[in-house]
Amino acid sequence: MSDERDEQAPEQPAAEQAPENVPVAPGTRDNPARGVRSGMFGVSGSGDTSGYGGLVRPTVFPGAAERPYGGWFDTVADGLDGLVEGVVVHRGEITFHIRREHLLEAAQRLRDDEALRFEFCSGVSGVHYPEDTGRELHAVYHLLSMTWNRRIRLEVTCPDEDPHIPSLVPLYPTNDWHERETWDFFGIVFDGHPSLTRIQMPDDWPGHPQRKDYPLGGIPVEYKGGTIPPPDERRSYN
Amino acid sequence: MASTGATDRGDDLYAPGSETSQGRVFTVTGQDWDSITEGLAEGEEAERVVVNMGPQHPSTHGVLRLILELEGETVTEARCGIGYLHTGIEKNMEYRNWVQGVTFCTRMDYLSPFYNEATYVLGIERLLDIEEEIPEKAQVMRVLLMELNRISSHLVAIATGGMEIGALTVMTIGFRERELVLDLFELITGLRMNHAFIRPGGVAQDLPPGALDEIRDFITLMRKRLPEYAALCNANPIFKARLVGVGHLDLAGCLALGISGPVLRSTGYGWDLRKTQPYCGYEDYEFDVQTWDTSDSYGRFRVRLNEMHESLRIVEQAADRLAGLEGAPVMVADKKIAWPSQLAIGSDGMGNSLDHIRSIMGESMEGLIHHFKLVTEGFRVPPGQAYVPVESPRGELGAHVVSDGGTRPFRAHFRDPSFTNLQATSTMSEGGMVADVVVAIASIDPVMGGVDR
Numbered sequence: 001m002s003d004e005r006d007e008q009a010p011e012q013p014a015a016e017q018a019p020e021n022v023p024v025a026p027g028t029r030d031n032p033a034r035g036v037r038s039g040m041f042g043v044s045g046s047g048d049t050s051g052y053g054g055l056v057r058p059t060v061f062p063g064a065a066e067r068p069y070g071g072w073f074d075t076v077a078d079g080l081d082g083l084v085e086g087v088v089v090h091r092g093e094i095t096f097h098i099r100r101e102h103l104l105e106a107a108q109r110l111r112d113d114e115a116l117r118f119e120f121c122s123g124v125s126g127v128h129y130p131e132d133t134g135r136e137l138h139a140v141y142h143l144l145s146m147t148w149n150r151r152i153r154l155e156v157t158c159p160d161e162d163p164h165i166p167s168l169v170p171l172y173p174t175n176d177w178h179e180r181e182t183w184d185f186f187g188i189v190f191d192g193h194p195s196l197t198r199i200q201m202p203d204d205w206p207g208h209p210q211r212k213d214y215p216l217g218g219i220p221v222e223y224k225g226g227t228i229p230p231p232d233e234r235r236s237y238n
Numbered sequence: 239m240a241s242t243g244a245t246d247r248g249d250d251l252y253a254p255g256s257e258t259s260q261g262r263v264f265t266v267t268g269q270d271w272d273s274i275t276e277g278l279a280e281g282e283e284a285e286r287v288v289v290n291m292g293p294q295h296p297s298t299h300g301v302l303r304l305i306l307e308l309e310g311e312t313v314t315e316a317r318c319g320i321g322y323l324h325t326g327i328e329k330n331m332e333y334r335n336w337v338q339g340v341t342f343c344t345r346m347d348y349l350s351p352f353y354n355e356a357t358y359v360l361g362i363e364r365l366l367d368i369e370e371e372i373p374e375k376a377q378v379m380r381v382l383l384m385e386l387n388r389i390s391s392h393l394v395a396i397a398t399g400g401m402e403i404g405a406l407t408v409m410t411i412g413f414r415e416r417e418l419v420l421d422l423f424e425l426i427t428g429l430r431m432n433h434a435f436i437r438p439g440g441v442a443q444d445l446p447p448g449a450l451d452e453i454r455d456f457i458t459l460m461r462k463r464l465p466e467y468a469a470l471c472n473a474n475p476i477f478k479a480r481l482v483g484v485g486h487l488d489l490a491g492c493l494a495l496g497i498s499g500p501v502l503r504s505t506g507y508g509w510d511l512r513k514t515q516p517y518c519g520y521e522d523y524e525f526d527v528q529t530w531d532t533s534d535s536y537g538r539f540r541v542r543l544n545e546m547h548e549s550l551r552i553v554e555q556a557a558d559r560l561a562g563l564e565g566a567p568v569m570v571a572d573k574k575i576a577w578p579s580q581l582a583i584g585s586d587g588m589g590n591s592l593d594h595i596r597s598i599m600g601e602s603m604e605g606l607i608h609h610f611k612l613v614t615e616g617f618r619v620p621p622g623q624a625y626v627p628v629e630s631p632r633g634e635l636g637a638h639v640v641s642d643g644g645t646r647p648f649r650a651h652f653r654d655p656s657f658t659n660l661q662a663t664s665t666m667s668e669g670g671m672v673a674d675v676v677v678a679i680a681s682i683d684p685v686m687g688g689v690d691r
Contacts, residue, residue, distance in 0.1 A: 175496075
């Protein structure tokens with residue numbers, strides 16, 4: 001499997017934007033594949049002779065960028081010195097990967113440092129990568145500096161077994177409902193949130209519906225016991 | 239404990255009163271308020287009442303539930319209960335291809351469908367790296383539709399806000415003008431709401447013949463009608479008495495709570511993404527960012543009113559540009575992304591163009607395969623994530639779009655301004671009168687379809 005990953009040509013647009021950014025090759029520790037896609041038509045063992053059924057494509061997200069990132073990206077990176085796990089520059093947007101134990105300090109600096117002044121937080125968005133072992137749950141924050149007219153993204157991860165991330169509500173009160181929503185849909189526990197309760201789903205709802213492993217319902221058809229399978233079990237392109 | 243009035247109606251099958259550990263629960267159904275005042279006089283905390291308002295209440299802007307703690311008529315605590323309109327749109331989008339996602343997200347904030355579509359589509363286009371290749375006409379049409387949409391959305395905001403304080407004329411004239419905008423939408427996209435018209439790579443189809451004339455007529459009419467709102471409301475003593483100083487939230491409060499849009503601009507800070515981080519070519523239009531400096535509901539009303547005039551200016555410029563772009567493409571040239579079919583009016587309404595069907599069925603096997611693959615499978619978007627917010631009528635609306643290289647979104651999360659702005663309810667209404675809660679919420683202009691998604 002790892003041989004196939006190495007052979008796969010990486011898609012690294014970050015390198016195009018800044019030629020000096022030599023990206024880390026995919027399949028390495030710094031930029032592992034987050035899942036593998038095989039076949040093309042969503043079926044296997046069908047006697048498909050087209051050859052497409054044998055396709056194996058690792059899912060490799062844009063790799064880490066190297067300094068200089070270009071423009072004001074470096075100013076912000078300087079401000080976060082020592083707290084950043086990795087930086088991704090992709091399509092003109094910069095993402096700072098930050099370990100959860102550093103999140104509060106990073107956010108404090110981003111908000112209060114006069115050279116940074118990210119005074120506006122656009123909330124948090126959860127993403128569940130079941131294949132990203134040990135970092136399954138991601139919390140993505142979009143911060144906006146109105147003073148400097150800059151926008152950055154923070155990405156914090158936590159493993160499924162220990163889904164805890166510190167709450168940003170003390171720094172950005174706007175995250176109150178956003179963190180409740182992410183808890184509701186992904187099961188990320190935001191430590192320090194004043195009242196982390198469900199917000200969209202009913203209070204007694206079991207499970208966290210936006211997770212990739214959340215079981216989807218099929219639709220029973222009242223004809224000879226037939227059922228329309230749930231969407232994730234239907235045949236579909238992959 | 240004497241039970242009178244409403245609780246005597248405890249035999250009401252659907253709404254009985256009851257005793258709970260938190261105190262006595264009254265269910266008032268109209269004409270029986272005496273029962274509460276009498277019931278309260280017995281207790282120790284005679285003045286403290288917790289009122290549940292909504293989720294089915296005409297003044298809550300949709301299915302919003304408010305839990306108000308009152309002392310007399312003063313609100314000491316206000317909390318929102320939301321989620322009554324949650325339909326799992328974000329989850330559904332993960333099981334449809336990228337183009338089909340537009341059909342889902344247009345239904346989120348149903349008063350500003352074009353903005354939902356636009357932010358989602360702009361995110362996809364950034365991931366596809368085709369931002370520079372979107373045809374000019376598609377961009378101008380997006381701007382035209384978005385600004386018309388801003389007018390219709392602000393009209394509803396003002397209309398429903400007026401209705402909630404008893405100004406029914408404001409409501410009727412607001413909906414009258416909105417109808418004109420919806421007629422334009424119907425002419426251009428075929429639908430009054432839920433258009434799914436802005437597609438990755440451009441827009442679904444070209445302007446129909448005669449659309450520009452209709453738009454110009456609309457502009458002329460609105461130039462006459464918009465001042466009527468100002469004449470009716472701006473200096474109206476009753477209107478001002480209800481709005482001035484109500485729902486106060488200053489700039490620091492707005493930034494802490496992540497409030498954007500007219501509420502933020504009513505504090506005097508002219509932050510508008512159309513100016514500061516332009517998208518869809520907004521840098522080419524002349525318009526002014528409208529602000530007010532009172533930080534209250536009245537200021538937000540005036541900001542919305544003025545923004546409609548600015549939107550009209552943009553619509554006029556867009557219409558002028560469209561006049562010079564007749565016959566120009568409205569979809570990206572890349573045939574791996576552009577929807578292959580061409581729509582045309584047939585004897586039974588809008589459908590696939592007969593010429594196109596004839597060509598792929600009779601002349602080109604490859605064309606047929608291409609059409610089939612693009613419609614059933616869709617296109618693949620390179621792995622990555624993008625966030626391209628737009629200035630919706632309610633503030634910063636952004637879609638966090640994540641792709642894992644597949645034909646469907648890996649995750650699409652919408653940062654809806656209604657959701658965020660609604661958090662200001664407590665700050666705006668605590669310490670005020672219970673009657674002002676409704677005014678404060680109307681000044682936020684939340685749309686529950688966007689809040690709950």
